[in-house]
Amino acid sequence: MSQITSFRLRYVGARFSGKRLPVDVLVDLPAFRELLVAFAKAEWRKLHEDRKRVPKGFDASLAFDLVAVEDGSAVPVLEWNRETTQSRLPGFTDQIEDVLLSSFDGVVKLFDEAAVGQFPAAMAPEQIRALNKFGANLRDKERIEFEGRTNARGEVIYLSSDVRKRLIGSLRDRYDSQIADVGMLLGSVSNPEGDLGHIRVRSDSHGAFDIPIDNETIKLEFDGNIDQPIELNLTVQLDNEDRVKGVIDVHSISLIDEQIAAQVKRCKDRLSQVAALQDGWHDGEGSAPSIEAVRSANWFLVLRVALCEYYRIYPTDEGGILFELEVKGWDLSVEFLSDGKVKIYGIEISGDHVIDEIIFDGVDDAFLSRFNELTK
Amino acid sequence: MSTQLTDEEELLFRQVHPDLLDGDIPASSNFKPKPSDENMLSVDRSSLATAEEAFDLYISNGRKSIAVYALSVGEFTGEKINCVEDPVEASEKMKANPAHAVADFSTHNVSQQGKIAKRLKQKAVARGKQHPK
Numbered sequence: 001m002s003q004i005t006s007f008r009l010r011y012v013g014a015r016f017s018g019k020r021l022p023v024d025v026l027v028d029l030p031a032f033r034e035l036l037v038a039f040a041k042a043e044w045r046k047l048h049e050d051r052k053r054v055p056k057g058f059d060a061s062l063a064f065d066l067v068a069v070e071d072g073s074a075v076p077v078l079e080w081n082r083e084t085t086q087s088r089l090p091g092f093t094d095q096i097e098d099v100l101l102s103s104f105d106g107v108v109k110l111f112d113e114a115a116v117g118q119f120p121a122a123m124a125p126e127q128i129r130a131l132n133k134f135g136a137n138l139r140d141k142e143r144i145e146f147e148g149r150t151n152a153r154g155e156v157i158y159l160s161s162d163v164r165k166r167l168i169g170s171l172r173d174r175y176d177s178q179i180a181d182v183g184m185l186l187g188s189v190s191n192p193e194g195d196l197g198h199i200r201v202r203s204d205s206h207g208a209f210d211i212p213i214d215n216e217t218i219k220l221e222f223d224g225n226i227d228q229p230i231e232l233n234l235t236v237q238l239d240n241e242d243r244v245k246g247v248i249d250v251h252s253i254s255l256i257d258e259q260i261a262a263q264v265k266r267c268k269d270r271l272s273q274v275a276a277l278q279d280g281w282h283d284g285e286g287s288a289p290s291i292e293a294v295r296s297a298n299w300f301l302v303l304r305v306a307l308c309e310y311y312r313i314y315p316t317d318e319g320g321i322l323f324e325l326e327v328k329g330w331d332l333s334v335e336f337l338s339d340g341k342v343k344i345y346g347i348e349i350s351g352d353h354v355i356d357e358i359i360f361d362g363v364d365d366a367f368l369s370r371f372n373e374l375t376k
Numbered sequence: 377m378s379t380q381l382t383d384e385e386e387l388l389f390r391q392v393h394p395d396l397l398d399g400d401i402p403a404s405s406n407f408k409p410k411p412s413d414e415n416m417l418s419v420d421r422s423s424l425a426t427a428e429e430a431f432d433l434y435i436s437n438g439r440k441s442i443a444v445y446a447l448s449v450g451e452f453t454g455e456k457i458n459c460v461e462d463p464v465e466a467s468e469k470m471k472a473n474p475a476h477a478v479a480d481f482s483t484h485n486v487s488q489q490g491k492i493a494k495r496l497k498q499k500a501v502a503r504g505k506q507h508p509k
Contacts, residue, residue, distance in 0.1 A: 270398060281395055283439045285412055314396050314403035317410050322403060331494050333404060345487070347494045354491050 005080040005097055006067070007032070007104060012158070013142030014361035016074040022365075024137045028144070029076060031133035033064050038127040039103035040096075047099070061088035061096065075147065108149045110167070112157045119170035128171050135164045136176045136235070140295060141340050141362040174245055180233045180302040181205055182264050185255065188222040190215040199253075201230055204268075209236075209244035211253065221255065229261030230254070231305060256305065263308035267301055270313045277315050287319035292340035297321040300336070300363045307375060327375050330355065334371070342367050346374070378460040381421070381477060384450030388419035388459060388477060389430045389506060391441035400505070402445060407500060408481060408493035415482035415489075419459070422446065424475035427507035437470050444507040445500040452479050455492045 009032065015022055037059055044054050063084035068077040080100060085093045110120065123131070135144055143160035151157055161177075168175035183203030190197040197218050202208040211234065213222070235249040256264075275294040279287055300323070301308070310325035319338035324331070332346035332355070344367070345357035355374065360367035381388075396403040409417045420430035427444040434441050452459050459479045466472035481489050 274395070277395060282393060282410070285410060312398040312401045312403070314398060314405065316405065322405065324401075324404060331404075331498060333490065333494065345490055347491050347498075349498060357487050357490065 005082070005100065007036075007064075007078045007080075008070070008075055008147035009078070010145040010147050010156075011074045011076075011142070012145055013073070013139070014364040014366050015139070015142065019069050019071045019074050021069055021074040021076060022137075027137065028134055029064075029066060029078065031130065031136075032078065033062065035107060035127070035130040035134050036100065036103050037062050038124065038130040039106045040099050042124055042127065043099045043103050043106065055089055055092065057088045058096075061085040061092075062100065108146050108157045111146075111159045111163060112151045114167040114170075115158070115160075115163045117166070119167060123171055128168070131164075131171070132168055132176055135159050135161070137178065138164065139178075139362075139364070140299065141292075174237050174239050176235060176237050176248060178233070178235045178251070179206060179238075179244075180299070182229060182231050182256070182261065182302060182305055185222060185225055185228050185230045187226055188213075188218045190218050190223075201232065203232065205242060206236070206238070207243040209247065211247050211250060213250070213253070225255055229256050229258065229264070231256050231302075260305060260308060263311075264301070264305050267308045267311050267313060268298075271297055271301065271321070274313055274315045274321055281315060282317055286315065286317045287338065289315055289321050290319045290338040290340075293320045293336040293338050296336040296340055296342060296363050297323070300334070300342075303363065303368065304371065325375075330374060332374060336363075344370060344374075378462060381449045381459040381461065383423070384448060384453065386449045387422040387446040387506075388449060388452070388479070389422060389425070389427050389444050389446050390417070390419050390500065391431065391434050391439070392443040392445060393440055394442040397442050401501065402443065402497060404490070404493040404497040406445070406493075407447070407496040408489045416462075416478040416480060418462075419447075419477050419479055420473070420475040421461075421477050430475060431507050433471060433473055437473075443505050446503055446506045447496055447500050451496065451499050455495065456483060457481055457492070 011021065011025065040062060041054050041058065044058065061084060063081040064078040065081055066076055067079045069075065070077060082093060085096050089096065138161040140161060143158040145156045145158040149157045165175050181203045183201040186200040186202055186208060188199045195214050196212050197215050198210040198212050199218060199222050200208060200210050231254050233251040234247055236244045237246040237248060239245050275289050277288055307325060307327065310327050312324045314322045316322050316335060321336045323334040326349060329349055330346045331349050332344065335343040337343060340362050342360045342363060343357050346355040358370065390406060392402045392406050396406050409415050427446065431441055431444050449459050457479050459477055462476050462478045464470065464473040464476045484492060
């Protein structure tokens with residue numbers, strides 16, 4: 001074969017517009033390679049049942065180069081490096097290319113079937129490990145489309161955070177995800193025999209768990225603050241009930257003021273009350289808030305807890321959730337629409353200026369940046 | 377033909393649904409028409425009913441209200457919104473409401489209505505709850 005073998009991953013979501021590829025998703029590229037290699041090994045073994053192992057150097061022979069990031073949502077293009085295979089496994093190049101393409105078929109079929117709730121009965125631990133890394137930083141409403149690969153219904157095959165969660169959950173009952181939450185500090189333990197101790201926290205959404213922290217930080221920031229509210233932004237391993245089973249990465253942790261915590265609770269309670277409304281809540285009219293709207297509103301709440309005292313929360317007739325707040329001389333409305341998009345608009349309280357409505361794809365960087373501009 | 381309200385000082389009562397009040401602050405959406413209202417916001421004229429009477433009648437017709445706020449005719453016309461009489465006759469399901477009137481938002485698109493509703497809410501909240509006191 002002389003054709004260049006390449007793979008195009010289209011990242012879809014507001015974060016990826018204009019060829020933008022956030023740094024935290026770059027880890028997907030080696031993770032994608034790892035996934036293909038895991039499938040290629042299984043494919044090789046299937047083709048060579050007489051051999052227990054893949055040839056020495058098989059893993060290293062599968063190298064990929066990032067050759068472009070194309071526009072129209074970020075589309076990193078990964079090209080298989082044929083020369084590396086030729087040099088490491090001379091004589092096997094065409095066969096390995098076939099295995100590689102077949103493995104890619106297997107990967108996209110896996111995601112396509114998972115999207116409609118069909119999960120494999122079992123997978124090799126190596127494949128599950130690789131699967132657990134690929135797409136770990138996808139947020140709600142974001143997905144990776146496999147360009148040029150469509151299913152029987154003619155739809156482009158994709159991996160979304162939701163499909164990923166269900167697929168991995170079906171395989172190993174655990175998956176990795178980034179969480180932002182407000183919890184309670186239950187205790188802190190320094191480790192005299194090492195640099196790392198841990199704090200123990202509890203959140204309503206994710207249960208009680210330990211977070212590794214260096215001894216010095218524990219001493220300076222957390223000792224003596226038991227039962228204080230704490231704001232968390234972590235990458236964690238969750239089980240199928242979204243309880244934290246392990247902390248992978250700590251993005252930020254900070255104690256927050258008790259008054260803010262009380263306001264967070266007030267907002268969460270109010271949001272739960274609004275989320276529980278049924279169709280017809282408004283004297284026979286009014287749609288129940290959609291799951292997407294509730295999810296977006298909850299995510300926004302934990303990402304912007306500092307302003308909780310200003311939020312007033314209401315349902316909308318169209319199945320959305322409306323936050324209203326008066327801050328910095330503006331009366332702002334942030335509306336989480338039923339399709340997960342977010343609308344923001346406002347008026348000057350003591351003046352004639354207005355903020356015309358802007359609609360964002362979701363609670364994404366662009367929205368949060370605009371919200372910050374208006375409130376800080 | 378409906379008669380336009382011209383006394384700019386006259387207050388017009390607006391009922392607030394319990395789910396559209398958070399603490400003691402009503403949503404701005406109380407002060408614009410619902411999608412099914414066809415751009416007409418229902419109000420009751422203070423020259424023909426007290427806030428309490430308007431509240432009681434509204435509730436007795438099977439609808440929910442937790443508070444009554446008020447805006448003047450002049451505050452509506454300041455937003456280029458005409459207010460017109462719209463008395464309701466008694467029917468099998470509804471009691472008569474001779475004080476009923478509507479504020480006509482039809483010259484404003486949905487986006488503009490959202491911002492107007494916020495300005496009207498500011499004025500209504502500044503005036504204070506009319507019922508229950």
